[in-house]
Amino acid sequence: MACNVAEEVLVVGSVALDTVHTPYGECTDGLGGSATFFAAAASFFAPVRVVGVVGEDFPMDQLRFLRARSVDLTGLQIARGRTFRWIGHYGTDPNARRTLDTQLNVFADFRPVLPEAYRDTAYVFLANIDPALQLEVLHQMRSPNVVACDTMNFWIEGAPGVVMDVLRSVQIVILNDAEVRQLADDPHLIRAARKVLDMGPEVVVVKKGEHGAFMVSSDRFFTVPAFPTESVVDPTGAGDTFAGGFMGYLARTGSLEEGMLRRAMVYGSAVASFAVEQFSVERLKTLTYSEIVERCRMFRKMTAFEEEEG
Numbered sequence: 001m002a003c004n005v006a007e008e009v010l011v012v013g014s015v016a017l018d019t020v021h022t023p024y025g026e027c028t029d030g031l032g033g034s035a036t037f038f039a040a041a042a043s044f045f046a047p048v049r050v051v052g053v054v055g056e057d058f059p060m061d062q063l064r065f066l067r068a069r070s071v072d073l074t075g076l077q078i079a080r081g082r083t084f085r086w087i088g089h090y091g092t093d094p095n096a097r098r099t100l101d102t103q104l105n106v107f108a109d110f111r112p113v114l115p116e117a118y119r120d121t122a123y124v125f126l127a128n129i130d131p132a133l134q135l136e137v138l139h140q141m142r143s144p145n146v147v148a149c150d151t152m153n154f155w156i157e158g159a160p161g162v163v164m165d166v167l168r169s170v171q172i173v174i175l176n177d178a179e180v181r182q183l184a185d186d187p188h189l190i191r192a193a194r195k196v197l198d199m200g201p202e203v204v205v206v207k208k209g210e211h212g213a214f215m216v217s218s219d220r221f222f223t224v225p226a227f228p229t230e231s232v233v234d235p236t237g238a239g240d241t242f243a244g245g246f247m248g249y250l251a252r253t254g255s256l257e258e259g260m261l262r263r264a265m266v267y268g269s270a271v272a273s274f275a276v277e278q279f280s281v282e283r284l285k286t287l288t289y290s291e292i293v294e295r296c297r298m299f300r301k302m303t304a305f306e307e308e309e310g
């Protein structure tokens, strides 16, 4: 794993206990949260720092695999009360998820405080939290090279002005298709992504679940399919895992050149395709770097074709 030359990546987001029902079974209080999936994925490429909060009931030993991969958890606060819990249900369509319950618990009073050593981090991912808190994080940073963010329908509806402030402060936005349509108020996805681009960021990455992801910037377009895995057990966290692979790869290369961004899209998609093979972070625990590289090769083979001669 070539992470000794990589820049560090900071993620601010949820660390959760997820209860998930899918047609293939159930998982109760499994390790989840946007920061968790992101860190697990990014740690294959770069050193990762986590800012988040858990309650006193949180089983800290579940994070041992992240520590073993040099994920710095100094910024993970332990607050009095219960850990954030999310309960979700999937039918046969993995893109159609129903949230059955969200218990914010200690997440409701979360104020991100960056340890001094984190403030110089070069790559920052503001996962889906209150956009006012995303801005608070940025105010604590000295001068990050690259900032990317996510958000969700709740904030787009509830705090559109603050979401706009965040979009003006980041280079990269990573959203799912429904969020892009909602943000741009346009059902046409490509047009909507271009409208989001006009809101401030240089690059907009649109995740489409089992239909892959695409990226737009002022003069470029790149698309990658989802890996055609036949064993989707739990789609939870695929989006955050994609973001972790994407940002981790960029931090490793230290560049936002077109070629690097394209490869980051493929690496993100490759890691995400493993995450869905088991519940919670189980598959990310056993995943190896060479498996990721092999899957990227398969992406290349799967999408290559030759032009007709003449």
Ligand code: AMP
Binding pocket: 014, 016, 017, 018, 031, 032, 033, 034, 085, 086, 102, 128, 129, 235, 236, 237, 238, 239, 240, 241
């Ligand atoms: P993804 O499937 O990548 O969109 O992310 C799923 C993860 O997001 C789950 O592990 C949840 O714990 C977490 N999550 C769900 N709702 C929220 C929320 N309102 N705020 C922060 N994290 C959330």
